[in-house]
Amino acid sequence: MTELRITPLTADNVVAANTLTLKPGQEAFVAPVSHSISEAYVNQDTMWPRVVEADGEVVGFIMATFDPDAEDELFRSTILRMNVSAEHQRQGVGAFAVNAVLTEALNRGFDRVIAVWEDGDLGPGRFFEAMGFKVVGETPYGEVIGERRIMQ
Structure with a gap:
């Protein structure tokens, strides 16, 4: 199997990240990477954008x-977005990326990670549940809120 590596989003990899292609129908369940890039730029102190290579x-x-100081606990330690290229799905890339977030959260002293996703047959719900996230609620916009407890 190919060795995976997680690296910061940089000028050298931003175009490749922005052109990741999804499987047909998945676009409805995730915002384009360009939206994430903009959000990360505006919120550089709290956002953690990474690519998997x-x-x-x-x-x-x-x-x-x-952001341990976020007023809304939904945004203290949270996976906001994830995209895996269509040709690399179901090869461990998503699990690798989520595990990198879990490790980063532990290193920062968090005891749980929240994931927010759109519900639907082609959405990531089954993936997050297989990764140990338990559904704990819904956002005001109808997105699913999942939580995964982590321990040192």
């Missing part, structure tokens, strides 16, 4: 937020 090729993108 396989053999030097960008095959995934994940963005989390880490």
